[in-house]
Amino acid sequence: MAIYLDKNSKVLVQGITGREGLFHTQRMIAYGTQIVGGVTPGKGGTRIDTGNPVFDTVKDCVDATGATHTIIFVPPPYAADALFEAYDAGISLAVCITEGIPAHDMLKVVATTHGMRIIGPNCPGLVSPGKSLVGIMPGHVFRPGRIGLISRSGTLTYEIVDLLSKAGLGQSTCVGIGGDPIIGTTFVDCLRSFATDSETDAVVVCGEIGGSDEEDAAAFIAEHLPNKPVVAFIGGRSAPSGKRLGHAGAIISGNTGTPQSKVKAFEAAGVPVAERPSQIPMLVKERLAVPA
Amino acid sequence: MAIYLDKNSKVLVQGITGREGLFHTQRMIAYGTQIVGGVTPGKGGTRIDTGNPVFDTVKDCVDATGATHTIIFVPPPYAADALFEAYDAGISLAVCITEGIPAHDMLKVVATTHGMRIIGPNCPGLVSPGKSLVGIMPGHVFRPGRIGLISRSGTLTYEIVDLLSKAGLGQSTCVGIGGDPIIGTTFVDCLRSFATDSETDAVVVCGEIGGSDEEDAAAFIAEHLPNKPVVAFIGGRSAPSGKRLGHAGAIISGNTGTPQSKVKAFEAAGVPVAERPSQIPMLVKERLAVPA
Amino acid sequence: MEYQGKELFRGVGIPTPRGVFVRSPDDVAAFIAENPGAWVLKSQVLMGGRGKAGGIKFASSPDEGRELARELIGKVLRNEQNPDGEEVKSLLVEEKVAIASEAYVSITIDRAAKKPVVIVTAQGGMDVEEVAAHDPDAISKYWIDAAIGFEPFIARRLAFAAKLPTGFQRAFPSILGGLYAMFMEYGANLVEINPLVLSEDGRVIASDAKVDLDDNGLYKHPELKAWKNEAPADEDQAAALATGLGISNYAKLDGNIGIIANGAGLGMGTMDAVRNAGGAAANFLDIGGGAQAELVKKSYNLVVGDPKVKAMFINIFGGITRGDQVAKGIVEALAGDDVRKVPLVVRLTGTNEKEGREILAGAGMNPVETMDEGARRAVELARG
């Protein structure tokens, strides 16, 4: 059934009447996502032009629609509050698109919202191709299939997905975990879910410089995914030390976050690391051809 | 095996070198409690006259002794910190004797120390007669047996235990839950544990005016203890409204906390309420004689 | 007092009516001269019901202000609850707000949930317990997760649930956030704004404000202890402290049997036993754990100091408290010539019971065996 998201997931949109929220709501509906409503305080009782009802609070929306998933399009100062509101209303999975949330806000959110899965923040969302898309990703590049993908990046993910799709490798679920220092769902969290997903035959991990998520992922794969092929890619291998490149999390400081360390960790775990995205489909096919 | 505490429970004492801590440590050892050490910051490496080692931190003590239980004798401004330290060191049950802890300190403690059972604060502790005593209760009044007892009071508990013991009704475990407004373990928590304890045949609930713990207990009994006899007593039935009598929690305000409400709730749950402590043994015997 | 509470409210960014705290009629006149308009003169007293007692006046000119302030300052306000009255020594002069709508908001501790609970209703200015009794659906509550604390969505949810008029909506998160900050910072049992006013010019203002502090937490705010001291000390609490007891270990009651016990539970149990025996307790007195002879003696004197006490029942179940110390205290108390003597029943069991009984026997006293028996005897003795 893929992970985190399927055809039956009921999704609400926080910030549904904002410019971004409205635009992507329309796109998600076009993709086939079951959008059941949205929230904008003070606009409760109205409807957006797609006919979806707008509520004043997340709780009102959940009570009326049975939504289990939310996607958050609110400015950084209000994003943590939106996550707390979702948690409080019993939401089980929240995708937070917002970029620029203070790291301390996220520290508090992840420390206290036990049991709610958070994707992001500063992420493109997730998609289970052919079933549902909750995010801002271009739906047309995805193809249904049996490859899982996890990425810290947005557009680089589209690049890789496009290559996979064109090579005949459809996807079970693609998760953009986000480029911030503090994120709700890590590579390891996703790998744990893919490990037991019967609809995923192999996983592509698309990391980048900065932090130690990739090293943690490699260690997890070595121990817990002996029978599921994994292929990795590390973005920013040509980046110099000390420069923050776009993502707040993408910075090499001292000995932390270097591509060498990440490549070494993956190779030690038996995970081939593609030099360039275009090699990924071939590596996946090679790994799938090896009998487990 | 009684509840919360048995012969094998390894107990440490926070504030072991203080006047109260030292005195009661000696008494608990005399009772047979397995005291494995204690904590007083700055006195690590020394021993008290019973030979028990003193450590600087709870973690040091737990690492060295394998303690699972703690009893806390520290002044009110430091008591919450002591509870957090115990929690952080992996203690599973903490008895907090301290009286006068700010209610807000306890609000924070109970909201964040998930998985650690706290007895008290402002309580006399607990005893599984013949096995172990963690508290300040006079050990000589207890007799091993099959009656569970839960009480918000200290000395009134001794009174009732003495009556039970003299009537041949020994006790499995007696828990003094404490008289403060915010306590770690409530009547309902204890009842839940007694409900499944094969060594407890009946339970005595010794409540008092104030709060709504007794009403909650009655509701729980009606639903979850159909086959285990329960007898109740409510202290302070002659107390006037609006006066705080000793316990910070023992105050009738408005319609909340009246003895009438509590008696009514117990009777509705099929729990006989003793008019005076001396009736309790008889009521217990009557209830035990009825085939379940 | 009101003006102090409002200072705390302003400190956390909650708007209160414009105003000034004054001690003389001339100050009132000068203030109104500088700030023309309609003003309310509010007597600064601790008793409730000051409005009905004539402690609130309206003035719209300097002369009128001076005149009314002269009437108020020095006046003794009285009502049923405060028959002795309280003298007005100062006034709060506040703008007369044109009210469009009133709401109620408070934060208190829910004992059963072990959480702070926020209570909001659109029926401001009323007694909230009455609203709860007659129109429970008008009240909205939210239990705060102490690990998360206050977040703005809580205010939005409550404002929408309680159907507060739209004018409240924008300011509500910051007002509730300030109220929670205050509740936490001062370790309060209760913080309350009633009414929270929406003025005709669109402002949201805390018109009356109340804070109830937790005595146990006061050490964290020494600056507020002074405030507490201004309150007329509860006589029972003052007596308890003077005797060396905890602040809530003594309370005077209506009966004629004096009571001393160790432990609050046993103390209440003893009162109940006296009632079961057909009598009534003259007091509640808990000597606490581990009391020494001196404290027992002082407690005896405190209880018999009440002239309506006709007999005394001392009920001790020794745990930490040692029977010999209690017995010694009783004997010493009775040895004093300066103390009123009433018929006494002692029950003494538990730790060092034997030693205690020997001391009592040496003074010609013979303790009873049980609480029930002791209560019966004390009631008989009081009937004389």
Add this chain to the structure above:
Amino acid sequence: MEYQGKELFRGVGIPTPRGVFVRSPDDVAAFIAENPGAWVLKSQVLMGGRGKAGGIKFASSPDEGRELARELIGKVLRNEQNPDGEEVKSLLVEEKVAIASEAYVSITIDRAAKKPVVIVTAQGGMDVEEVAAHDPDAISKYWIDAAIGFEPFIARRLAFAAKLPTGFQRAFPSILGGLYAMFMEYGANLVEINPLVLSEDGRVIASDAKVDLDDNGLYKHPELKAWKNEAPADEDQAAALATGLGISNYAKLDGNIGIIANGAGLGMGTMDAVRNAGGAAANFLDIGGGAQAELVKKSYNLVVGDPKVKAMFINIFGGITRGDQVAKGIVEALAGDDVRKVPLVVRLTGTNEKEGREILAGAGMNPVETMDEGARRAVELARG
């Protein structure tokens, strides 16, 4: 600067050396005249290594103080990292503390644990990364549960674990508590005291203090924005902001292939592709999501403004970003006469790819199909 950081530290109750902030030699002399003793004159600059650059002096008389202050104020401090140097405009005059012992303490965010981590070592005054590399056991760490926050036991545990000298013990909980309060209040990435000094007269003092703030959280403290503005703006960040990009969306690098991409991941991927093709990127530039033609045009101008750029590779995978907008921006940029033109390779796929290609074709441009192909072409073009 140092004196500002120390103000924040004092605000949370962390003792700092006695001292005064001055701008003139006469103020130094006057201060020492009033406060006889040994003083340190510390140049207030933003660059590191000011001690070795001659920016710190010791004075023990008013005349000596005036003399040394004259030398320092107006002096330009230089070192390897700061070849342009920084002029000293003010001094912090601080007591010369007699040091008995030095420790190190900091709080930062552990990304992997998603928690604040407190780091303590008895080896104060050293570079903590070096201590970690050579003597890891000397470093004690504690990961704070954000729901609980700082509690004094954390300070006790760390002080005992790091074997801090006894003299530190008593003050340590309040210093660490203050440091955590500051870390939380200002949403800091890092707060650090190095060294935390135990003086010979038994005081515990933050001798040097450092705070690194999270840009994303600065809006909560407008008063600190002014501070940040005093810092010499990172040239790349300034250029990014002037262009209308996010603060970290542009970085100048050492190569000669200019790069524009949409998305940070694709931007880095494009840099990598250029390297794989044997070239080197002259910059990183992420136009972000949903960029309009105008931003594309400005970004083009920013990149070619770097004279070492010999060729440009624009790599777009349209998701939110629309191909037609990007194409329009490119065409407009090239239409300007005032802009340097370099050989250009465009790759354009995804949303509105067809419309974009038509616009480019209209201007005589023919996009490549893949990222790898584009990188190869750009490298070839740069080689000329």
